[in-house]
Amino acid sequence: MHIVRLTLTSPDRRPPTAADAHVLKDVLWAHADPFGGLEHVQSRARQDSIDLVVFTSGGSGDNAPALSLAICSAAIARSPAFQSWHVSVAG
Numbered sequence: 001m002h003i004v005r006l007t008l009t010s011p012d013r014r015p016p017t018a019a020d021a022h023v024l025k026d027v028l029w030a031h032a033d034p035f036g037g038l039e040h041v042q043s044r045a046r047q048d049s050i051d052l053v054v055f056t057s058g059g060s061g062d063n064a065p066a067l068s069l070a071i072c073s074a075a076i077a078r079s080p081a082f083q084s085w086h087v088s089v090a091g
Contacts, residue, residue, distance in 0.1 A: 024050055
């Protein structure tokens with residue numbers, strides 16, 4: 001299993017709420033490919049972003065950040081609530 005931390009920010013830089021973080025987690029699960037490797041997601045609202053910790057299986061650890069970013073990007077692109085948000089791998 002591979003662990004990757006992602007950060008999402010809203011386009012208007014509004015402070016996300018705990019409800020936003022919870023809904024984001026639901027969006028990821030709703031749009032996840034059952035064979036895409038997503039195993040577990042944790043989300044938490046911060047002052048200016050939502051932090052995600054994504055657990056994936058399969059592939060190598062070197063590919064885990066790209067896989068996690070692809071899973072999250074695809075999900076938020078399909079969600080009216082988050083499609084304009086920016087997602088990146090946390091450094």
